[in-house]
Amino acid sequence: MADPIPDQSGKLAIVTGANSGTGKEAARGLAGAGARVIMAVRTPAKGEDAKAEILTDHPGADIEVRSLDLADLTSVKDFTDSLIADDRPIDLLLNNAGVMMLPKRYETADGFEMQLGTNFFGPFALTLRLLPLLLKAEAPRVVTMSSGNQAPIDFDDLNWEKDYNANGAYGRSKLADLLFSRELARIAKARGWNLLSLGAHPGNASTSIFDNGKQYGDEPILAIRIAWRITPQHSAAAGAAPMLYAATRPDVVQAGYYGPRFNLVGKPAPAKVSKRGQDAQVAARLWAEAERLTGVSLPEA
Numbered sequence: 001m002a003d004p005i006p007d008q009s010g011k012l013a014i015v016t017g018a019n020s021g022t023g024k025e026a027a028r029g030l031a032g033a034g035a036r037v038i039m040a041v042r043t044p045a046k047g048e049d050a051k052a053e054i055l056t057d058h059p060g061a062d063i064e065v066r067s068l069d070l071a072d073l074t075s076v077k078d079f080t081d082s083l084i085a086d087d088r089p090i091d092l093l094l095n096n097a098g099v100m101m102l103p104k105r106y107e108t109a110d111g112f113e114m115q116l117g118t119n120f121f122g123p124f125a126l127t128l129r130l131l132p133l134l135l136k137a138e139a140p141r142v143v144t145m146s147s148g149n150q151a152p153i154d155f156d157d158l159n160w161e162k163d164y165n166a167n168g169a170y171g172r173s174k175l176a177d178l179l180f181s182r183e184l185a186r187i188a189k190a191r192g193w194n195l196l197s198l199g200a201h202p203g204n205a206s207t208s209i210f211d212n213g214k215q216y217g218d219e220p221i222l223a224i225r226i227a228w229r230i231t232p233q234h235s236a237a238a239g240a241a242p243m244l245y246a247a248t249r250p251d252v253v254q255a256g257y258y259g260p261r262f263n264l265v266g267k268p269a270p271a272k273v274s275k276r277g278q279d280a281q282v283a284a285r286l287w288a289e290a291e292r293l294t295g296v297s298l299p300e301a
Contacts, residue, residue, distance in 0.1 A: 003267075006248050009034035012090050012137075013247070014083075014130075016068060016123070017097025019046040022145070022202050025240035026094055026247075028054045031061035033248070035092070040068035040079065042097075070097055070122025072109040073294060080129035089136035092247050095123040095144040095177070096240075105164035112293070113159040119173035124180055125296040132299055134195060141196045143246045144181040147174035148201055148263060150274055153282055155289065174201075175276055178257065179283040180290075182273075185255035186280070187298070196254055198246040201271060203260035204231050205239025234265040242268040 013030045017023035018039035031037045031054055041047035047065035055061055066082065069075040083090070098119040108117035127134075127142055134140040151171030160169050177199065184197035242258040245268035252258070259271035276282070291297045 005029050005033040005244055006250070007034055008092075008248060011035045011092060012038070012088055013092035013094065014038045014040055014090060015094045015096055016040045016070065016126070017042075019043065019050040021236045022205055022240040022243065023094075023096040024050045024054070025237040026096060026243055027063070028057065029237075029240065029244050030092070030247070031063050032058045036062040037064070038083075039063060039065045040097070041065060042067070042069045042071075068097075068126075069109075070126065071112075071114060071118045073122070073125055073296075074109065076122055076125045076129065080126065083130065083133060088133070089138075089140075090130055090133040091137045091140055093127060093130060093134060093140075093142045094243055094247060095127065095142065096243060097123075098145065098173070100170050101166045102169070103166055105160055105169075107159075110294075111159075113161075113164070113169055115169045115173045116159060116176065119170075120176040120180065121290060121294055123177070124290045125294045127180075127184070128296045128298060135193060139194060139196075141198065141247055142181070142184060143198050143200055143243050144177045145243060146178040146181070146199050146201045146257070146277075147171070148203070148259070150175035150178065150276055152276060153179075153286055155285065158289065175274075176286060178273070178277040179279070179286055181257075182255050182277065183280075183283040183287050186283075189254060196252065196256075198252060198255070199257040199273075199277075200243040200246045200268075201257075201259040202239030202242065203262075203266070204233045204264040205236050206233045232264050234260065238265065242271070244268075 013035045015027045018027040019041040027037050039047050051063050068079040106114040149171045151168045181197050181199035188195045246258045257271045257273050260266040261269040
């Protein structure tokens with residue numbers, strides 16, 4: 001069992017992919033700790049079902065479902081525009097949503113490879129668009145979900161147009177997430193922002209993420225699915241715990257990275273950052289490329 005979540009009363013939290021898996025458990029934890037939670041989901045009907053389930057556990061919780069498709073930058077803009085119109089400071093942004101190991105190469109609405117687009121470019125644009133509201137909060141935090149599976153960034157074929165590999169594409173998107181969290185931390189420090197940017201990974205959590213391909217009519221890659229099933233696992237709630245630790249604990253540090261204590265399973269603890277994840281030059285180049293490709297840039301200093 002993870003330690004209790006500190007009181008989050010008065011805080012506004014946004015959790016992407018909150019209708020299932022680690023996202024739903026993170027939303028449940030934050031709502032139970034008193035935060036107002038916006039569940040940002042691609043399918044609002046599924047979000048409403050998850051909301052009803054959470055309200056069964058926490059009848060007084062303040063939860064709202066809003067539509068967000070991270071594979072469509074227009075949807076990201078519409079979502080962020082609605083929050084900017086509300087003009088309420090955002091205390092916590094949990095970049096949790098993701099797709100995994102799609103057997104074939106698919107593209108987002110904007111022409112990105114689907115895993116990189118959903119897992120990295122979408123959250124990148126979302127975070128940068130929400131920075132003005134995050135910086136209005138007293139002690140804002142952005143937590144971006146990475147993974148123990150990380151693959152190199154190939155800037156010559158960033159979107160896998162030459163030779164697609166399902167595992168490599170997922171690993172690249174997750175290394176991009178870790179690099180993004182660390183580069184945002186560096187920028188926050190350089191600009192004197194009171195914003196913590198942190199990374200997390202869920203270990204081997206029992207969720208439905210391997211079924212992502214079914215929405216395109218594909219079956220998950222059998223060998224990968226079998227390997228996942230026979231590897232030590234923990235629950236979706238345990239997988240969400242490192243993300244919640246990063247989002248709420250007072251002892252976290254800027255650019256910190258958190259995961260299960262025993263890597264695949266266990267209570268949340270500081271995690272080792274891979275050598276690739278520490279490459280500041282690649283992080284800066286990836287950030288510049290993401291700004292160019294998404295058309296979304298940092299707000300003026």
